[in-house]
Amino acid sequence: MLQNKANPTINKSTGLPRKRFYRARAHSNPLSDSHFPVPLSPSHVDYSLHYPQLFPSSDRSDGSKKIEFADIGCGFGGLLISLSTLFPETLMIGMELRDKVTEYVKERILGLRVANPGQYQNVSVVRTNSMKYIPNYFEKGQLSKMFFLFPDPHFKEKNHRRRVISPHLLDEYAYVLKVGGIIYTITDVEELGEWMKSCLQNHLMFEPLSETELDADPVVKLLSTATEEGQKVARNGGQTFQAVYRRIKPASQENS
């Protein structure tokens, strides 16, 4: 375990996992998996049983407080780590398809908790296919923030259906986001940036944040550099394209 000095996967001085032991294929096909157990739908979940597993050291692990932030395709977890201390009272979860990468994030969070008692209690990660199971994890209107940072681009047109932002998936995200909740997206692939922006722009339940709102939001400042992918893009001097949209109640539903 983390404290075991003989464990070569853990950096002895920092207590954090060494990334080279958690390498995984760069891309997975999110449409071809058949090996995930189907999570229970929220209406059947006993939060008092599940939350202690996700947030074992949190004083809110009894399920009385629900997860509010979801980082979709969280990769090695850099954003979650930054958000965890920026929003210490908010429960947040990373959803990641690749098993070794998920294990890395679990070990990373655990190592940080051990090194900084009292911190990082509010963050967790699950291995899952978010494209299939988002509505099984969250209730209607549960989330206040969803993150899609540097998602896999799936360049070929025939593979666009593997993208984590699409008109159909936005219906699901609109369902689990509360009115006023925010979707943050960023990529270094211009065509994907345009795709995500146009999906959001054309969806009835989302509107863009104004420049003033973007400037005032501390989370926006994290988007380009908090994650491992973002840091790689920044090191290489790459350009980034972001789209940040708010979940709204469409005018047609104003009175309902």
Ligand SMILES: C[S@@+](CC[C@H](N)C(=O)[O-])C[C@H]1O[C@@H](n2cnc3c(N)ncnc32)[C@H](O)[C@@H]1O
């Ligand atoms: C290019 S990486 C970016 C990771 C991280 N957001 C970052 O900025 O460093 C995209 C990540 O999304 C994950 N992913 C792709 N499709 C997914 C899905 N359907 N459900 C969960 N994770 C997924 C991949 O395994 C990969 O770790």
